Amino acid sequence: MRGGRTALLRDTQKAPLMVIRPFELPCGTLMVFIVNPTGGVLGGDHAEIRVTVEGGARVLILTQSATRVQPSPDGRPATQDIRFQVAAGARLEFHPERTIPFAGSAFAQTLTAELESGAQFALTETLASGRVQTGERLAFASYESGVQVSVAGRRVYLDRQRLVPGPLTRAPGVWGGQDYQASGVFVGGPVPVDLPGTPGVLASGVSAGGAVWLRGVAARGPDLDRALLGARESLRRQLWNAPPVQVRR
Amino acid sequence: MTLLRLLQLSDSAFPTGAYAFSDGLETLTTRGEVHTPGDLTAFLAGQLTHGWGAQDAPACALAWGADPATLAELDELLDDLKLVPGPRAASTRVGANLRRAATHLWPDVVGDLPATRHHATTFALLGHALGAPRADTVTAFVSGWLLGRATSATRLMKLGGLDAQRCAAHCGHAAQACVHAALHATPDDLCTFTPHLDVAASEQPGLNARLFQT
Numbered sequence: 532m533r534g535g536r537t538a539l540l541r542d543t544q545k546a547p548l549m550v551i552r553p554f555e556l557p558c559g560t561l562m563v564f565i566v567n568p569t570g571g572v573l574g575g576d577h578a579e580i581r582v583t584v585e586g587g588a589r590v591l592i593l594t595q596s597a598t599r600v601q602p603s604p605d606g607r608p609a610t611q612d613i614r615f616q617v618a619a620g621a622r623l624e625f626h627p628e629r630t631i632p633f634a635g636s637a638f639a640q641t642l643t644a645e646l647e648s649g650a651q652f653a654l655t656e657t658l659a660s661g662r663v664q665t666g667e668r669l670a671f672a673s674y675e676s677g678v679q680v681s682v683a684g685r686r687v688y689l690d691r692q693r694l695v696p697g698p699l700t701r702a703p704g705v706w707g708g709q710d711y712q713a714s715g716v717f718v719g720g721p722v723p724v725d726l727p728g729t730p731g732v733l734a735s736g737v738s739a740g741g742a743v744w745l746r747g748v749a750a751r752g753p754d755l756d757r758a759l760l761g762a763r764e765s766l767r768r769q770l771w772n773a774p775p776v777q778v779r780r
Numbered sequence: 781m782t783l784l785r786l787l788q789l790s791d792s793a794f795p796t797g798a799y800a801f802s803d804g805l806e807t808l809t810t811r812g813e814v815h816t817p818g819d820l821t822a823f824l825a826g827q828l829t830h831g832w833g834a835q836d837a838p839a840c841a842l843a844w845g846a847d848p849a850t851l852a853e854l855d856e857l858l859d860d861l862k863l864v865p866g867p868r869a870a871s872t873r874v875g876a877n878l879r880r881a882a883t884h885l886w887p888d889v890v891g892d893l894p895a896t897r898h899h900a901t902t903f904a905l906l907g908h909a910l911g912a913p914r915a916d917t918v919t920a921f922v923s924g925w926l927l928g929r930a931t932s933a934t935r936l937m938k939l940g941g942l943d944a945q946r947c948a949a950h951c952g953h954a955a956q957a958c959v960h961a962a963l964h965a966t967p968d969d970l971c972t973f974t975p976h977l978d979v980a981a982s983e984q985p986g987l988n989a990r991l992f993q994t
Contacts, residue, residue, distance in 0.1 A: 739862070
């Protein structure tokens, strides 16, 4: 915080990830873009993102475009390790653009958020089955994602997804006939009275630890994005009494 | 005697109440997304590969012969990984019922066992206590799930008992692979990829007419 307003106090970056100069939204939230100006992540690449949010700050982190996971000829995965620390009274939201694993790619990501009591946190992310528009589906080698959120050292949310596409990936109950999936978690605030959802597309619920989770599937990306955005704004309002985010790109 | 007890423990008639839970299959059948024997076979094999079989089966394997602290950690892990409340509650209810019934039958064997909560950890604990080998215990656990789900489907679809058993039989390779993977898993390997079922299981309480609790 600087002068009562959220500010980016320290910024260390190394290619291929870059932090774009942040700007303040009308609601006072500081919006920060993390961009990868290259053609995507390559097998063997390792990226790390570390964010610390001090008490009272309001931060929204976005990515500028989809994470394109390029083919990995030698089979090594591209890896990304994200760690957030959020102080009491602070809010951090992370809503990256879609992850698109290209044919032959391998991707493994871990995201760890450590919150103090009274901190607020939100994450939503989506995954495509491939470059769907070109007809490339489920041609990637592997996708792995582990997300853990703790409050005052106690785990409140854990989601581990691992997919090696195979003949059963299209089975009902797995991905069915869909090509997009969404995940998300919200922490901080009361249990919402109205858990958002879109029948057949997006559901939400409360984890054993008390976090609100989101899960979605759809055949079309825009349908999933619409449902996810609606759920996001509903939860921001119910949990934090926060107005809709007006993102400027 | 050990094999007899293990077979009894995993029998669908053992009074665990597991027959009351479909964990989302009811939603998929209601919507027509699981409609034919082929759909059911794909669903069962898909869950053995990407869903239940990648989470509960390895939890069972890891719980077999484990110390009380490890059992408690596995239960906590299952609490957190089972995001959808219905299947999470079903797992602990079946676990409690399984222990209660086993205690009734074999009080001298089960009486002083450490605490467990979920179905997977409780089944492993009982299998170990009854003297069943680890691989047999996990195989019986997987078989119990597979045949239980196939039997549930006869109440949800136009499907006879023989057809349901044929669906289960067609999942033999997936079940074997599931057991093999479970026996070599570490706690970090517990994971799923079932967004379609996660959404369906969440929506089951809102169905107009329900036969199952989840």
